[in-house]
Amino acid sequence: MNILVVEDEPKAGNYLLNGLQELGYSVSLARDGVDGLHQALETAFDVIVLDVMMPKMDGWEVLRRLRKEADTPVLFLTARDDIADRIKGLELGADDYLIKPFSFAELVARLRTLTRRGPSREEEQLQIADLQIDVLKRRVTRAGTRITLTNKEFALLHLFATHQDQVLSRSLIASRVWDMNFDSDTNVVDVAVRRLRLKIDDPFQLKLIHSVRGIGYRFDTQP
Amino acid sequence: MNTRRHYSLTLRLALIFALLAFALLATLGVALYRELERELIMRDDAALIYRIDQLRNLLNDSNTLDLIKTKPELFQNMLGNRESVLSIAAPGQKPLLTVNPGNIDLPSIPPVPKNHELTLADVHHFPSINGVPFATVAASIDSGDLGSLQVTTGRLMTERTSVLASYRLSVYILASIAALILALVGYLLVHRGLLPLRRLARHAQGIGVGNLAERLDSHGAPKELLPMIDSFNTMLERLAKGFVQLGQVSTDMAHELRTPINNLLGETQVALQQHRSIESYQQLLASNVEELERLARMLDNMLFLARTDPASALRQRQELSAWDEVERIAEYFEGLAGDADISIHAEGEGVIWAEPMLLRRALANLCANAIKYGAPRTELEIRAVPSADGIHLRVSNQGETIAAEHLPRLFERFYRVDESRERSAQSNGLGLSIVATIMQLHNGRYSVSSEAGVTCFELFFPRRED
Numbered sequence: 001m002n003i004l005v006v007e008d009e010p011k012a013g014n015y016l017l018n019g020l021q022e023l024g025y026s027v028s029l030a031r032d033g034v035d036g037l038h039q040a041l042e043t044a045f046d047v048i049v050l051d052v053m054m055p056k057m058d059g060w061e062v063l064r065r066l067r068k069e070a071d072t073p074v075l076f077l078t079a080r081d082d083i084a085d086r087i088k089g090l091e092l093g094a095d096d097y098l099i100k101p102f103s104f105a106e107l108v109a110r111l112r113t114l115t116r117r118g119p120s121r122e123e124e125q126l127q128i129a130d131l132q133i134d135v136l137k138r139r140v141t142r143a144g145t146r147i148t149l150t151n152k153e154f155a156l157l158h159l160f161a162t163h164q165d166q167v168l169s170r171s172l173i174a175s176r177v178w179d180m181n182f183d184s185d186t187n188v189v190d191v192a193v194r195r196l197r198l199k200i201d202d203p204f205q206l207k208l209i210h211s212v213r214g215i216g217y218r219f220d221t222q223p
Numbered sequence: 224m225n226t227r228r229h230y231s232l233t234l235r236l237a238l239i240f241a242l243l244a245f246a247l248l249a250t251l252g253v254a255l256y257r258e259l260e261r262e263l264i265m266r267d268d269a270a271l272i273y274r275i276d277q278l279r280n281l282l283n284d285s286n287t288l289d290l291i292k293t294k295p296e297l298f299q300n301m302l303g304n305r306e307s308v309l310s311i312a313a314p315g316q317k318p319l320l321t322v323n324p325g326n327i328d329l330p331s332i333p334p335v336p337k338n339h340e341l342t343l344a345d346v347h348h349f350p351s352i353n354g355v356p357f358a359t360v361a362a363s364i365d366s367g368d369l370g371s372l373q374v375t376t377g378r379l380m381t382e383r384t385s386v387l388a389s390y391r392l393s394v395y396i397l398a399s400i401a402a403l404i405l406a407l408v409g410y411l412l413v414h415r416g417l418l419p420l421r422r423l424a425r426h427a428q429g430i431g432v433g434n435l436a437e438r439l440d441s442h443g444a445p446k447e448l449l450p451m452i453d454s455f456n457t458m459l460e461r462l463a464k465g466f467v468q469l470g471q472v473s474t475d476m477a478h479e480l481r482t483p484i485n486n487l488l489g490e491t492q493v494a495l496q497q498h499r500s501i502e503s504y505q506q507l508l509a510s511n512v513e514e515l516e517r518l519a520r521m522l523d524n525m526l527f528l529a530r531t532d533p534a535s536a537l538r539q540r541q542e543l544s545a546w547d548e549v550e551r552i553a554e555y556f557e558g559l560a561g562d563a564d565i566s567i568h569a570e571g572e573g574v575i576w577a578e579p580m581l582l583r584r585a586l587a588n589l590c591a592n593a594i595k596y597g598a599p600r601t602e603l604e605i606r607a608v609p610s611a612d613g614i615h616l617r618v619s620n621q622g623e624t625i626a627a628e629h630l631p632r633l634f635e636r637f638y639r640v641d642e643s644r645e646r647s648a649q650s651n652g653l654g655l656s657i658v659a660t661i662m663q664l665h666n667g668r669y670s671v672s673s674e675a676g677v678t679c680f681e682l683f684f685p686r687r688e689d
Contacts, residue, residue: 103516174555179551182580183519184591185588185654187559188555188556191562213506214508
């Protein structure tokens with residue numbers, strides 16, 4: 001995936017560049033709006049991360065000019081938790097937004113969603129190591145043992161299984177599994193993951209759910 | 224401010240005073256004038272009748288008749304002025320005597336018969352002879368040897384007219400002067416009467432952020448101003464309270480920020496003191512992330528609380544199935560509740576007209592609290608009860624009863640029943656104030672009761688208006 005990051009704040013620009021590169025993406029960094037727009041028009045990127053508050057040319061202007069020429073997916077970053085601001089961005093043709101401060105895992109998940117071309121076909125059968133998931137029958141077995149899960153436990157496992165190797169943040173999990181789109185003060189997600197582990201990991205040698213401290217959880221056959 | 228549309232109360236009252244004074248005095252003047260006019264006419268008429276009566280007596284004497292014939296100038300002098308008219312004539316003949324210095328055309332009027340007593344009603348009035356009112360009376364007189372004579376006398380009212388005219392003028396002048404004086408006095412009085420108002424305005428102007436505790440002084444103020452002073456003082460009271468609360472929120476927030484920032488600073492500085500293993504650095508960074516997430520959440524909550532515009536917050540407002548929502552919340556908390564050994568019972572029907580994210584956030588905050596303070600092996604109840612004008616959502620748990628004095632303050636920002644016990648990374652004291660804000664945005668209501676170990680939070684969402 002080829003990503004352009006347009007961000008004038010040096011520290012933010014650097015960590016986005018490093019973080020995304022470490023995940024194996026090819027990343028270009030522009031330090032202001034003029035350079036950003038220039039690069040965006042020169043090269044075909046898969047997705048653009050665009051900061052709104054920038055000197056010389058702000059994100060809105062970059063987006064406006066970009067949209068005249070290209071429809072590259074754009075995720076904008078804003079520090080203003082202002083509904084009018086978000087709507088403005090979406091009206092100008094942005095595809096998604098994140099409000100600062102945001103979690104890096106969240107950003108990665110959103111970028112993946114934006115670059116996924118077309119709706120992915122829902123797999124009916126999932127197999128991860130010795131774990132088998134029959135999505136239609138909502139049946140889970142591991143090493144031949146049938147595991148009974150509650151509705152939400154199944155939804156959580158399904159989310160993990162369809163996002164293998166990715167770090168999923170707590171807010172993303174809460175949003176996908178329970179449709180709770182806000183940062184809760186509770187540790188509901190941790191509790192749910194612990195309960196799921198109790199059923200699908202604890203009795204077995206190979207652990208599939210891994211905690212990533214400070215970020216969230218990762219579902220992986222590798223530790 | 225558009226000053227052109229503001230009128231002066233003082234000026235207006237003064238003008239009204241003047242107008243009223245003039246109208247009253249002028250009316251009084253006109254009434255008196257009419258009375259005087261009537262009196263003067265009666266007096267003049269009586270004089271005419273008296274004259275005829277005298278002539279009746281005189282003309283009975285033949286000597287007098289001789290005298291009239293021989294020396295008519297005596298009679299002319301007798302009348303004494305140019306306004307009087309007298310004519311004595313036998314019917315159908317040349318008059319015996321005519322005294323008419325003004326040469327007036329005498330209108331002919333029917334004479335009063337001989338044996339009739341003359342009354343005021345017998346006097347005839349002509350409004351204008353050569354421009355002047357004229358009164359006249361005629362009578363038949365028995366003069367013995369000359370037979371029946373007709374006497375006509377009259378008087379031009381020149382003098383009376385001028386007296387009345389000057390009286391009229393006086394009335395108008397006096398009324399005008401009185402009106403002017405009253406206008407002036409009225410202006411001064413009202414100006415003086417409004418002094419307390421100007422004093423209040425000065426006082427109010429002096430009240431600012433620094434001295435919000437000050438109140439307007441009602442001492443010496445007129446009774447009419449008391450309600451205004453009272454409501455102004457009540458407003459100041461509310462403002463002062465809000466201001467103190469706002470200040471308190473800022474202070475509280477700064478204090479809340481202190482803990483995570485202190486942790487971040489301290490842990491990081493200690494970590495940098497010497498070289499450490501990769502693992503301990505990782506541990507530090509993860510711990511930093513936790514603190515930073517806590518800060519981010521607090522920030523998010525504070526910004527949420529500052530959001531007060533319902534129009535943009537409720538853009539997604541829709542009718543939601545109450546059963547779906549309570550079921551969703553119950554599922555969301557099932558694990559957490561299970562850990563605390565609390566079972567969740569959720570039931571409900573009807574529709575909730577709400578913004579889904581805000582509704583879920585409110586319910587989630589209530590449930591998180593209910594689980595935190597619920598006693599083990601009890602039930603958490605989430606219930607939706609529709610009513611005629613909306614729907615009531617109740618979240619109740621069993622645990623310690625909250626003392627009554629805390630209940631009204633539970634929804635305040637950063638308010639905690641027990642300072643020491645509840646300060647933790649999971650609680651920032653904003654949960655219930657967020658619930659309150661969400662309910663205010665929805666034009667709903669919120670309340671809490673705590674009795675006999677059961678604490679029940681109730682939210683009311685009004686139903687959709689057509």
